[in-house]
Amino acid sequence: MKIADALVRLTHLVQHEFADGSRRNGITPQQAQLLCLLIDGRVRMTQLSRLLHLEKSSLTGLVDRTAQRGLVERVADSSDRRACQIRLTRQGRQVANKVHDEIAGRLEQLARSLPLSERSQLGASVGQLLDAAAFPKTVE
Amino acid sequence: MKIADALVRLTHLVQHEFADGSRRNGITPQQAQLLCLLIDGRVRMTQLSRLLHLEKSSLTGLVDRTAQRGLVERVADSSDRRACQIRLTRQGRQVANKVHDEIAGRLEQLARSLPLSERSQLGASVGQLLDAAAFPKTVE
DNA sequence: TATTGTTATACTCTATAACTATA
DNA sequence: TATAGTTATAGAGTATAACAATA
Numbered sequence: 001m002k003i004a005d006a007l008v009r010l011t012h013l014v015q016h017e018f019a020d021g022s023r024r025n026g027i028t029p030q031q032a033q034l035l036c037l038l039i040d041g042r043v044r045m046t047q048l049s050r051l052l053h054l055e056k057s058s059l060t061g062l063v064d065r066t067a068q069r070g071l072v073e074r075v076a077d078s079s080d081r082r083a084c085q086i087r088l089t090r091q092g093r094q095v096a097n098k099v100h101d102e103i104a105g106r107l108e109q110l111a112r113s114l115p116l117s118e119r120s121q122l123g124a125s126v127g128q129l130l131d132a133a134a135f136p137k138t139v140e
Numbered sequence: 141m142k143i144a145d146a147l148v149r150l151t152h153l154v155q156h157e158f159a160d161g162s163r164r165n166g167i168t169p170q171q172a173q174l175l176c177l178l179i180d181g182r183v184r185m186t187q188l189s190r191l192l193h194l195e196k197s198s199l200t201g202l203v204d205r206t207a208q209r210g211l212v213e214r215v216a217d218s219s220d221r222r223a224c225q226i227r228l229t230r231q232g233r234q235v236a237n238k239v240h241d242e243i244a245g246r247l248e249q250l251a252r253s254l255p256l257s258e259r260s261q262l263g264a265s266v267g268q269l270l271d272a273a274a275f276p277k278t279v280e
Numbered sequence: 281t282a283t284t285g286t287t288a289t290a291c292t293c294t295a296t297a298a299c300t301a302t303a
Numbered sequence: 304t305a306t307a308g309t310t311a312t313a314g315a316g317t318a319t320a321a322c323a324a325t326a
Contacts, residue, residue, distance in 0.1 A: 002244065003247070003263045004247035007247050008154060008158075008176075008243075008247070009266075010150070013273050014148060023295095046284065049285095054318095055317070057286070057288095058316070060286055062317090082283070083283090104142065105144075111269065113271075113272035121261060132250055163318095168317090170293065184307085194295095196309085198293070200308070200309055201292085202292090202293075220307075222306070
């Protein structure tokens with residue numbers, strides 16, 4: 001199997017874990033992804049748009065719906081009156097941590113099917129791939 | 141960075157490649173995923189449902205829309221009159237191959253940022269992860 | 281002028297529940 | 304009865320284009 005096909009299948013696996021983990025917690029996968037991005041702190045719409053690979057208008061709707069569920073809120077950006085920052089509510093943080101830990105736990109468990117040395121090699125290789133792609137980091 | 145977070149970020153990378161590759165070819169990422177699954181031959185609805193992690197009714201709609209674009213078609217299953225098989229049309233095969241090759245090419249290119257030995261180790265580790273997850277194969 | 285974000289609109293994706301037809 | 308697939312419905316996700324407010 002080509003490496004590309006392996007990566008695509010791995011992606012499907014992770015996506016399915018996200019779908020299941022989100023559903024167990026009563027949110028959509030997109031909302032879960034948003035919540036997880038906000039765990040490390042508030043983020044601007046434009047930056048979220050880049051991280052999630054979404055048009056600004058799509059993000060507006062996603063944030064609206066997630067805010068309606070009481071999980072995130074918009075706060076004014078003191079340095080730019082056009083902008084706002086999105087942050088987790090108290091409830092949103094609970095859900096974000098729970099969803100993240102469940103999904104990460106499941107993935108860590110899968111990784112334990114590899115010997116320790118192979119596992120750390122895998123992490124290093126994936127990290128290098130991400131760097132090569134100049135993929136935006138969650139926290140910057 | 142934990143291995144789980146690395147895998148999630150890798151997933152985002154692949155998803156973004158899929159989004160871009162699909163768009164360049166005038167289809168949605170979901171339709172692209174469907175087309176790629178059909179490259180190796182016709183597949184039943186129930187099996188597609190499992191591979192794509194979708195409810196049967198969701199799949200019906202996806203197949204409907206993809207068929208309306210002339211990319212797939214339903215054919216009767218000779219062994220079970222309740223069932224149908226989905227297959228690529230001639231045009232669908234062209235699009236499927238093009239989308240697959242573009243995305244796979246981009247991912248292979250990224251993989252070339254790793255030394256050859258590390259690359260093959262990555263493929264082996266990912267394969268083992270997929271086996272550990274008992275993840276459904278594309279072709280069976 | 282450029283940037284940040286929203287609104288309006290249309291289409292796509294998805295799940296739930298109820299259904300038909302066949303096994 | 305169980306399985307394969309569809310229909311009806313409602314909500315969520317997404318992009319495009321046009322817009323308002325601020326930089």
